Amino acid sequence: MDWFWWVFIFFMAGGFAKVADTARTALRTRHERKMERLESARHERQALEAAQKPPEPVCGCTHHLAKHDKKGKCHERVEIPVAWDADHKPVQYEAGQCTCQQYVGPQPLSQIYAEDLTDLA
Ligand SMILES: [Zn+2]
Numbered sequence: 001m002d003w004f005w006w007v008f009i010f011f012m013a014g015g016f017a018k019v020a021d022t023a024r025t026a027l028r029t030r031h032e033r034k035m036e037r038l039e040s041a042r043h044e045r046q047a048l049e050a051a052q053k054p055p056e057p058v059c060g061c062t063h064h065l066a067k068h069d070k071k072g073k074c075h076e077r078v079e080i081p082v083a084w085d086a087d088h089k090p091v092q093y094e095a096g097q098c099t100c101q102q103y104v105g106p107q108p109l110s111q112i113y114a115e116d117l118t119d120l121a
């Protein structure tokens with residue numbers, strides 16, 4: 001083979017390597033940009049989900065809706081002070097039941113739907 005071809009091949013190989021390198025860099029940059037875009041989209045979605053999430057169904061008595069029966073009475077066990085010191089600070093507690101008679105927190109969507117269906121029937 002002529003020496004000319006060797007030089008030609010050498011430059012072609014070098015040129016290809018350069019082109020491949022440039023393409024790789026471009027691809028990587030694009031990939032990174034895409035990842036950044038995906039990441040920001042994910043954050044936006046999370047913020048949106050947080051905004052649309054219904055509030056925790058927690059009653060005014062600080063207990064969860066699940067602790068209340070169908071009539072709204074709270075069944076959570078609580079500590080009831082039975083003795084106080086001179087500063088009116090409770091010093092002795094007794095196990096008791098929450099005195100809440102009616103759940104007054106936000107209603108979860110599923111429950112509202114369930115009640116609508118009951119009314120129709
Ligand atoms: Zn309660």
Ligand SMILES: [Zn+2]
Pocket residue numbers: 059060061062063068074100101102103104
């Ligand atoms: Zn309650």
